[in-house]
Amino acid sequence: MQGINEVEGKVAIVTGAASGIGRAITELLVARGARVIAEDIDPAVLAMESPSVVPLVADIAAEGSAEKAVALAMDRFSRLDLLVNNAGIIINKLVVDMSRDDWERIMNVNVTGAFLHSREAVKAMIPQRSGAIVNVASYASYFAFPTIAAYTASKAALAQLTRTLALEAIGHGIRVNAVGSGDVLTNILNTVAPDGNGVAALAAHGKSAPIGRAADPEEIAEVVLFLASERASFMVGSVVMADGGMSVKVGS
Numbered sequence: 001m002q003g004i005n006e007v008e009g010k011v012a013i014v015t016g017a018a019s020g021i022g023r024a025i026t027e028l029l030v031a032r033g034a035r036v037i038a039e040d041i042d043p044a045v046l047a048m049e050s051p052s053v054v055p056l057v058a059d060i061a062a063e064g065s066a067e068k069a070v071a072l073a074m075d076r077f078s079r080l081d082l083l084v085n086n087a088g089i090i091i092n093k094l095v096v097d098m099s100r101d102d103w104e105r106i107m108n109v110n111v112t113g114a115f116l117h118s119r120e121a122v123k124a125m126i127p128q129r130s131g132a133i134v135n136v137a138s139y140a141s142y143f144a145f146p147t148i149a150a151y152t153a154s155k156a157a158l159a160q161l162t163r164t165l166a167l168e169a170i171g172h173g174i175r176v177n178a179v180g181s182g183d184v185l186t187n188i189l190n191t192v193a194p195d196g197n198g199v200a201a202l203a204a205h206g207k208s209a210p211i212g213r214a215a216d217p218e219e220i221a222e223v224v225l226f227l228a229s230e231r232a233s234f235m236v237g238s239v240v241m242a243d244g245g246m247s248v249k250v251g252s
C-alpha cells in the first residue's frame with residue numbers, strides 16, 4: 001500500500017480547474033506530486049500555469065475538447081493516469097419555465113462533457129492497463145429540489161455513467177468512481193442567487209446539513225484524491241457521499 005505520495009508522478013486531467021472544487025483538486029494533486037492538465041472554459045485557468053500545471057482553455061462539451069485534453073497529456077507527459085470530471089453548471093428555473101436550450105446547456109456540460117472526456121480518457125488508459133476516473137456528482141444525484149430539475153437529472157445521469165463505465169472499464173484495470181458532494185463554498189450559484197452572492201447562499205443552505213455548515217472545496221478534493229489513489233483499489237462504481245450528512249437526514 002502506498003503512502004502519502006500516492007499520486008506522485010501521475011498525470012491527471014481536471015475539468016473546471018479554474019475555480020472552486022476543481023481548483024482545490026488541482027492544487028492538492030500538484031501538492032502531492034502529480035502533473036495536471038487544467039481544463040476550463042474560463043481563461044482565468046491560464047494563470048495556473050506552472051511546471052506541474054498545463055492549462056487548457058476549452059468548453060468540455062465542445063466537439064474535440066476531450067481529444068485535445070488527452071492529446072495534451074500524452075504530448076507533455078506521455079501518459080494519462082487520472083481524469084476528474086468536475087466542471088459543472090446549474091440553472092434555477094421551474095420546469096414549466098425552462099426552455100429546451102436551458103435543459104440542453106446543463107445536460108451538455110454536466111453529462112455529455114463528462115461522457116466525452118471519459119471516453120477519450122479510457123481509450124488512452126486501456127493500453128496502460130491502469131487508470132482512474134473520478135466524477136464530481138452531488139447529493140442532487142439522489143434528491144430532488146424545486147427549480148433545479150435539469151441539474152438533479154444531470155447529476156443522476158452522472159452517477160449512472162459512473163456505475164456503468166465502471167463495469168466496462170474495470171477489466172482494463174481502470175477504476176471509475178464518484179464523490180457525491182454536499183454544499184460547498186464556491187461560486188457555482190453566483191449566476192442564480194438573487195443577489196449574485198452564491199457563496200452566501202451555499203453557506204446558508206449548508207446550515208441545514210447535520211454537520212451544520214457547508215464544506216470548503218478542499219474537503220471534497222481530499223475525497224477525490226482518495227478515490228484517485230491506489231488506496232481506493234477495491235472501489236469500483238462507488239458514489240461516495242461527502243455531504244455533511246445531508247443525504248442521511250430525514251425531514252427538512
Ligand SMILES: NC(=O)c1ccc[n+]([C@@H]2O[C@H](COP(=O)([O-])OP(=O)(O)OC[C@H]3O[C@@H](n4cnc5c(N)ncnc54)[C@H](O)[C@@H]3O)[C@@H](O)[C@H]2O)c1
Pocket residue numbers: 015016017018019020021022039040041042058059060061086087088089109113136137138139180181182183184185186187188189202
Ligand atoms: N458547490 C457545491 O455546493 C456543489 C455541490 C455538489 C456538487 N458540486 C459540483 O462540483 C463541481 C464543481 O463546481 P464548483 O462548486 O466548484 O463550481 P465553480 O463554479 O466554482 O467551478 C466550476 C468550474 O467549471 C468551469 N466550467 C463551467 N462550464 C464549463 C465548460 N463548459 N467547460 C469547461 N469548464 C467549465 C467554470 O468556469 C468553473 O471554473 C460541479 O460539477 C458541481 O455540480 C458542487
